[in-house]
Amino acid sequence: xxARMDLADRYACALFDSLVPSAREAMARELAxxxxxxxxxxxxxxxxxxxxxxxxxxxxITGLMSAAKTSDVLRRFAGTVAANGRWALIRPIIKAFGxxxxxxxxxxxxxxxxxxxxxxxxxxxxxxxxVYGETAEVVLAVDPAIGGGVTIRVGSQMVDGSVxxxxxxxxxxxxxxx
Numbered sequence: 707x708x709a710r711m712d713l714a715d716r717y718a719c720a721l722f723d724s725l726v727p728s729a730r731e732a733m734a735r736e737l738a739x740x741x742x743x744x745x746x747x748x749x750x751x752x753x754x755x756x757x758x759x760x761x762x763x764x765x766x767i768t769g770l771m772s773a774a775k776t777s778d779v780l781r782r783f784a785g786t787v788a789a790n791g792r793w794a795l796i797r798p799i800i801k802a803f804g805x806x807x808x809x810x811x812x813x814x815x816x817x818x819x820x821x822x823x824x825x826x827x828x829x830x831x832x833x834x835x836x837v838y839g840e841t842a843e844v845v846l847a848v849d850p851a852i853g854g855g856v857t858i859r860v861g862s863q864m865v866d867g868s869v870x871x872x873x874x875x876x877x878x879x880x881x882x883x884x
Contacts, residue, residue, distance in 0.1 A: 711802075714795045718802035721783055722810075729779075734807045736780050741800045743774070754794035764788045808843065815843045817859045821852050821869070834858065 725733055744750050753766055767788040771781040787793055808815060816834045824830060824846065831844045838860055853869035 711798060713792070714798035715802045717787060717792065717795065717799045718806055721799075722803055722806045725779070727810075730807055730810070732777070733780065734804060736776055737800045737803055740774070740776070740780070741797060744797055744800075753788070754791075760789065760791070763791075763793065767793065811841075813841045813843055814838050814860050815845060817845050817847065819847045819849050819852060819857045819859075819868075821848070821850050821854045823848055830856070 721733070722730065750770065753763055758766070764785055768781055768785045771784050776784075784796070787796060787799065792799075805815075816838055818830060818834060827846055830846075834844050835842050842860070851870065853873070855868040855872070857868050857871075858865045
């Protein structure tokens with residue numbers, strides 16, 4: 707884990723632990739909304755630029771939070787992140803909070819990678835949920851480098867049915883027998 711991600715995890719952990727369990731779901735929704743806003747508005751991420759003074763950055767971010775009608779807790783948290791010069795980490799912090807929240811709720815995330823776009827993703831989603839539970843969150847990705855087949859990663863478990871891995875295993879078997 708990089709130092710940047712470790713720091714984002716620390717901020718996310720501090721926010722998560724400061725909330726009573728009943729407030730965590732609402733905070734997760736607020737952070738998801740903020741993440742969507744940040745994804746569509748580059749000028750909000752630009753608030754981390756060193757050309758802004760600390761007070762300008764804090765005022766801009768707390769003003770943004772007020773205009774967005776966020777909770778007082780999120781407004782204060784965002785102000786703290788900005789005051790510490792860590793606004794560039796806000797999206798990784800949001801993602802880390804989401805991971806922590808899903809873990810606390812017992813929701814597992816399954817990362818499914820295929821070589822091509824799946825025509826009927828519902829079929830693979832339902833199969834993954836059969837194995838990992840109905841609450842499993844499925845994230846689909848396309849990576850042509852796997853050649854074909856599918857890889858599924860849930861936590862530290864990995865199921866690799868990719869053509870790339872099958873060919874590598876075959877090559878090792880042939881080399882071992884020669």
